[in-house]
Amino acid sequence: MKPTSISLALLAVFGLSVPAQAFEPFVIKEIRVEGIQRTEAGTVFNYLPVKVGDRVDNDKAAAAVKALFATGFYSDVRLEVDKDVLVVAVDERPIIANILIEGAKEFESDQLLKALRDNGLAESRTFDQALLGSAEQELKKQYYSRGKYSVQIKTTVTRLERNRVGISFDISEGLVATIKQINLVGNQKFSEGDLKDYFQLDTGGWFSWFSKSDQYSKPKLQADIEALRSYYLDNGYLEFNIDSQQVALSDDKKDIFLxxxxxEGEQFKISDVKFAGELIVPEAELRRLIGIEAGEVFSRAKINAATTIISERLADEGYAFANVNAVPEVNKQKFEAAFTFYVDPGRKTYVRRVNISGNTRTRDEVIRREMRQLEAAPYAGWKIKRSKERLDLLGYFNEVTVDTPLVADSTDQVDVNVTVTEKQTGNIQVGAGYSQSDGLVLSGSIAQANIFGSGKYLKLEVNTSSSNKVYAVSFTNPYATPDGVSRGFDLYKRRYEPDNLSVGSYLNDTVGGGLRWSVPVSEYDGVNLGLSAERSKLTLFENSPEEYKRFVNKYGETNITILGSAGWARDTRDSALFPTRGKLLSINAESGLPGGDVKYYKVTAQQQWFFPLSKTFTLLWNTEAGMGGGYGGQKLPFYSNFFAGGVNSVRGYESSSLGPRNTITSGTSTVTTDEATGGNRRLITNLELLLPVPGMKTDKSTRLSAFIDGGNVWGEDQKLKLGDMRFSAGVAFSWLAPVGPMKFSYAKPLNAKDGDKLERFQFSLGQIF
Known part of the structure; x- marks a missing residue:
């Protein structure tokens, strides 16, 4: 009997029906496979829906052809009948032996190969010619996401032995298309310029080479549109809508027009605020917390913040999974909306375990002792938040995240997962300043804030500047007791020669040591105590101030000081590195105690207030005040005077250059020199706007600031007048660089007087190890 065949060409590709009597129905006595090279005959048998002994007709033959072709292994499948033998003839698809990508610079080859793999094209897979077109489109899509719309891709398929193919993609990337114009159509309430300030995308600027803000991407555009929507909704435009968005490309594919x-719609106001559901917290307290009143302009941000505040307040009571929904009742005729906050606290939650990860150096106990949320205890949202803040304040970690996943098969238990990213805590610090008269002044120190991951602090300081030579050792154990009492000691040898800083000429060699304690009295408050003893040897010169000479004549060149100190501090900042909110308040006093040669006191107070203006802008207000004097018939030693001027007080003026000046009396004449002698009272204030570097809003390692500094020092015989204060304004840049922290500032004095010494540019830098 002449063989008869049925082919996929009719059945699968073109979808035609099988001609009548393609072959006579028969019972299969044997099945033979032909045309296979790589696949095994068993593979064909596994997918073949008929077997020996089955009766085959046209319908079953068609089903068999479709089943084999659907595997993707074969480019053609034919069934032939040779007497009672079913012959399955196949043409195998080739296998992809290799894929080469040439000319790719914008992306790593592995990244592009992954994109191809996700679209079905990869080495060792079956080659399908139909996939090449979609593969090219996928590669172009990757380049379009980077703004390279002129990219060209040439694909070459090379046949290899053993039914294999090699595929190469030759890419000509072209230039990046940049945004030429952004048009907003329909805005009447707000100017186009104001609205564009909320866009990530722009038409280019100084930092575009870094931020790539002038390169179009669909995710960025959608983010900008959401920012625009949020701006309108936060200003009461409840019916605001984006009608359409168009992206046009110039003919040469170099410019993009958005x-x-x-x-806009009309501005809506809030007509009423109500609460419903199970109110665990009294309604009066909830109203006070959310701060939303009837009659004010609707703001989606305030409504969302209110639901968050209520949820967080319920979390403080142990309800970790409280559900709060704000449901509006909109009156479109009056342009008003009433909101009802539906509160469902859910079940009270407990913490099963506290899990810590990411700490390859820092010991678990160092992290656990900062945790305020304990295991096997009721969940408290404020304790979770405070635990994260305390870990941030340690300064050991670049990032701290705290998650509270629900325990499997439980409705009222969570785990607290603390994940930290450690940073280098060893620090070699180098400080530098430059002035027109003294040139470059250098100093340095070496410290380890987390010795062997124990949380203990050790610092070895070596300062070799021309005015201040220091050799010191400091050690602090922050948990000398389980309750968090800190204990430390200091040993130091200093030679202070301020003549090099245009301060009154003298030389002070000091050797001393002391003990320190810090006792926590609340979650945010601590008391500091210290006791030390030091020996000072003073050397005066012919041009030393008369005040200094009188002190040495009365008390001698060498004296012993028994120094006692006490202080209080309250720290509610959210970070030790770059705070964005909170306050730091401190009052400190030190005194030369009876038993020593010198008896005096000094009291200083400081407040730092970080106020967030937005998610990215923070206002810092710093104020420092100090006063001192003697007791028991003595005066404040001249070497304990207050000084002002320099990078840590009033920028734009040389270090320690402000305040009273040395006077030299010769016969009947008195001459005032340019040497500062310091004073017994000091007042410093700094107002600083902290902001991210343009184009780097999410980078937590850099920060710009614009500041106004003010301050001065007054002597005992001077009346404290605010009109004597010196002011400056300028900009500063801080960077937590991989090689260490860096800070640069440039200040312009605003009311410098004759004789003031200026130092406009200052910087400091360090190296982390």
Whole structure:
């Protein structure tokens, strides 16, 4: 009997029906496979829906052809009948032996190969010619996401032995298309310039080479549109809508034109605020917390913040999974909306375990002792938040995240997962300043804030500047007791020669040591105590101030001081590195105690207030005040005077250059020199706007600031007048660089007087190890 065949060409590709009597129905006595090279005959048998002994007709033959072709292993499948033998003839698809990508610079080859793999094209897979077109489109899509719309891709398929193919993609990337114009259509309430300030995308600027803000991407555009929507909704435009958005590309594919059409609608106000559901917290307290009143302009941000505040307040009571929904009742005729906050606290939650990860150096106990949320205890949201803040304040970690996943098969238990990213805590610090008269002044220290991961602090300081030579050792154990009492000691040898800083000429060699304690009295408050003893040897010169000479004549060149200190501090800042909110308040006093040669006191107070203006802008207000004097018939020693001027007080003026000046009396004449002698009272204030570097809003390692500094020092015989204060304004840049912290500032004095010494540019840098 002449063989008869049925082919996929009719059945699968073109979808035609099988001609009548393609072959006579028969019972299969044997099945033979032909045309296979790589696949095994068993593979064919596994997918073949008929077997020996089955009766085959046209329908079963068609089903068999479709089943084999559907595997993707074969480019053609034919069934032939040779007497009672079913012959399965196949043409195998080739296998992809290798894929080469040439000319790719914008992306790593592995990244592009992954994109191809996700689209079905990869080495060792079956080659399908139909996939090449979609593969090219996928590669172009990757380049379009980077703004390279002129990219060209040439694909070559090379046949290899053993039914294999090699595929190469030759890529000509072209230039990046940049945004030429952004058009907003339909805005009447706000100017286009104001609205564009909320866009990540722009038409280019000084930092575009770094931020790539002038390179179009669909995710960035969608983010900008959401920012625009949020701006309108936060200003009461409840019916705001984006009608359309168009992205046009110039003919040469180098310029992009964006157009956003919008409808603003009318501004809505809040007519009423109500609460419903199970109110665990009294309604009066909830109203006070959310701060939303009837009659004010609707703000989606305030409504969302209110639901968050209520949820967090319920979390403080142990309800970790409280559900709060704000449901509006909109009156479109009056342009008003009433909101009802539906509160469902859920079940009270407990903490099963506290899990810590990411700490390859820092010991678990160092982290656990900062945790305020304990295991096997009721969940408290404020304790979770405070635990994260305390870990941030340690300064050991670049990032701290705290998650509270629900325990499997439980409705009222969570785990607290603390994940930290450690940073280098050893520090070699180098400080530098430059002035027109003294040139470059250097200093340095070496410290380890987390010795062997124990949380203990050790510092070895070596300062070799021309005015201040220091050799010191400091050690602190922050948990000398389980309750968090800190204990430390200091040993130091100093030679202070301020003549090099245009301060009154003298030389002070000091050797001393002391003990320190810090006792926590609340979650945010601590008391500091210290006791030390030091020996000072003073050397005066012919041009030393008369005040200094009188002190040495009365008390001698060498004296012993028994120094006692006490202080209080309250720290509610959210970070030790770059705070964005909170306060630091401190009052400190030190005194030369009876039993020593010198008896005096000094009291200083400081407040730092970090106030967030937005998610990215923070206002810092710092104020420092100090006063001192003697007792028992003595005066404040001249070497304990207050000084002002320099990078840590009033920028733009040389270090320690402000305040009273040395006077030299010769016969009947008195001459005032340019040497500062310091004073017994000091007042410093700094107002600083902290902001991210343009184009680097999410980078936590850099920060810009614009500041106004003010301050001065007054002597005993001077009346404290605010009109004597010196002011300066300028900009500063801080960077937590991989090689260490860096800070640069440039200040312009605003009311410098004759004789003031200026130092406009200052910087400091360090190296982390």
């Amino acid at each position: 157009t956003v059409n919008l409808t």
